[in-house]
Amino acid sequence: MDYDGSDRVAAPVAVKILVAGGFGAGKTTLVGSLTEIQPLRTEEDLSDAGTLVDELAGVEGKQTTTVAMDFGRIAIHSGLWVYLFGMPGQQRFWFMWDDLSSGTLGAVVLADTRRLADCFPAIDYFERRDTPFIVALNCFHGRRFPDLDEVRRALGIEARVPIVSCDAREGRSCRDALVVLVEHAIDALTASAGGRY
Amino acid sequence: MVQARGSSQPDLADLEPEHLALLARCQRPMSAADLSAALDLPLGVIRILLGDLRDRGLVDIDQPRPERVRNIRLLREVADGLRRL
Secondary structure, eight states, X not given: OOOOSSSSOOOOEEEEEEEEESTTSSHHHHHHHHOSSOOOOOEEEHHXXXXXXXXXXXXXXXXXEESSOEEEEEEEETTEEEEEEEOOOSGGGGGGHHHHHTTEEEEEEEEOGGGXXXXXXXXXXXXXXXXXXXXXXEOGGGOOOOOHHHHHHHHTOOTTSOEEEEOTTOHHHHHHHHXXXXXXXXXXXHHHTTTOO | OEEEOOOXXXXXXXXXXXXXXHHHHTSSOBOHHHHHHHHTOOHHHHHHHHHHHHHTTOEEEOOOOGGGGGOHHHHXXXXXXXXXX
């Protein structure tokens, strides 16, 4: 940790990673699997908060919805923290995306194979902003995946964007997805710097 | 990241209880997100309260800096740190 010459503790460097994806893709679960602090739970009973507006086809078992956002924190060491922010998937919360994505390292776009098209808005958003992102197929409920290349074609994403499978409930699996994202961000930086690094 | 300035005689009159709770919690550096969870208040509310505290010179706020995520050495440190988890 830096020492700034006073008796104040220098602030740790905070790096921000976003978790995006459609409604019900598992964003809250992923953030909860990785974080070492009590995640800020912003899920509300669907019956109270969003039954009339949240499209449930394919995720009928979902009992709660994230009404604002959730976040988690991973301390790499005492001077370097990673913050994970879930980007609310519903269209009525898209106004928050610009704010959340300022200064971000990159994003994990979680995709649910039952509702693949739900992650198009997030993919489109990060492509337009030139924000490094990867697609992580959430294999919850023991679902098997279609071929990853098939998914790539269905989503229409470029070959350089990594696609991985993960289980949002498993910390190790989510951690691996984050490593892929950070490596991808490094590659993107290196490429844009024309190999200067 | 937010940290209280720690002036010796802060003028705390007419601050709301939530302001005081925020001040107490950011004696060490804290993120706005952590403060939001600790006080169980939405992030938007926390930002307004922190803005009030900054206007009175009671806290310093360090905004996210895009140049940090263009620092390859820092990104490598993050990737290596994550692998060790």
